[in-house]
Amino acid sequence: MDDKNEIMRERVVSWGLPGALVSKKDVIEFKFNDDDITDTTETNYHCKDGDVKFCLYDGEAMKVLFSMEFFKVNSRLVKEIFVKLEFLYVHDEKLRKKGIASYFIGKLIGYAICEEVDFIKVHANANARNFKKDNKKNALMQPELEAFYEKRNTKEMPIKLLKHTL
Template identity: 40%
Template sequence: MSKEINTNMKDIILGWGIPNISELKNIDIQYVFDSSKIPNVDEYYQDLRCEHNNVKFCLYDFDNNKIIFSMDFWESNNGILSLTGESQHFRLELLNVNDHQLRNKGIASYYLNKLQEYAIQSDMSFIKVKPCANDEIFNNDSEENSLKQDELINFYRKKSTKEMPIKLLGYEK
């Protein structure tokens, strides 16, 4: 089922570009915000979307018919914030280099940095993430070159900056 795409948000995400790494050159890689645009999508990727500050997209390799990267984030809900007393933030639900051959090439870091830049521009206070290397979303992905739980936690901690902190749910210092 197709959802209406917020063109402003889509333009922002498209403006992030594609990481400049040799393995991504000369192949037809496109951002996909609508699950109906790609074949044989597993259950988790059936709700791709691009709404204002609520985005779930993938980079799709149309030459080899596979998802190579996926990201899911949304803006915190004002009603919940008023109950919890938290500041406005983004919740990063997924940051995944799906193609194991492309892991450890800087793709996840590239997009996390883009989200941090966008969060700063959007006056967010932080990005919240619950790192879980063994989440069921990864069941269909190869474990080759994937981060173990402690490595994943360290990845996010190292990417946290004074300008845009990353808060780890369940791993607060």
Template identity: 50%
Template sequence: MSENKNTMKNMIIDWGLPDCIKENENYIVFKFDDKGLHNTKERGYHCEDGNVKFCLYNKKNEKVLFSMDFYKRNQRIMEELKRDKKEINLGLLYVHDESLRRKGIASYYIEKLKYYAIQEGVDQVSLRANANAINFKQDNKKNSLSQSELEKFYISRSSLEIPIVLFT
């Protein structure tokens, strides 16, 4: 495993857990691969420098609680897209466990991502807000955000320091 991969993993693990799930911290692990994951169809967890998909996994009840996927955009691609800002693309921010939705988990990790973006000299976080993403069509929608609520969620977390830009 490369040093950059370990550094990235350690940084994310150091982000810690939000208060609403800390009481179970002895059972919750950060997973950066698909090995041993049960009760989810979501796959492709990985960790490379600037390109990460991780989940919080409860070993006790064998459930994925939360997933996040983000990557730094390649500068060459940004030039081809005629975009002059350095950005991180947030591909996934999802609370799988409906009983944990609306308790601050997504907010906690978006703030961690913004801090990481600042450290990396990134200008903005970009994402496509999609409350009806195909990979979660079969999931329970209890406590989930509607499309307009999801857009408002991201816009409310935008700041002068790190704007969050929604694209269609």
């Protein structure tokens, strides 16, 4: 792994764990690859050239608890620099609505501000194909998901919601 990728990886790991997971800090690992992950339909974890997809993996229970994917876009065509949030998901229904997604969107906002991007772009889709096979217990419905992102939209770091259409 080159230095740039390693720095990005270290940056994400330095975000730490949200309060709901701190008690399990000795068994939770930030994973940037699919090695040893067998419990989820989500795959292709990576950290390469500013494109990051990681998960929090509980090594004791041998399961993925949370996944996030984002990348920085420098569009010379429209002269915008933004972070695209592709995926933010709490897999374990017992951990939903405990501040884990809020914690990591906050970290992403901090990252975007440090990177001096124009905004964060999110395709908010509560029924994305990634979620089809998972238990929906405690999951946000579409209006709640949109509200989750909209309430984090600020002048300092705008969040542009790409509305889901059927």
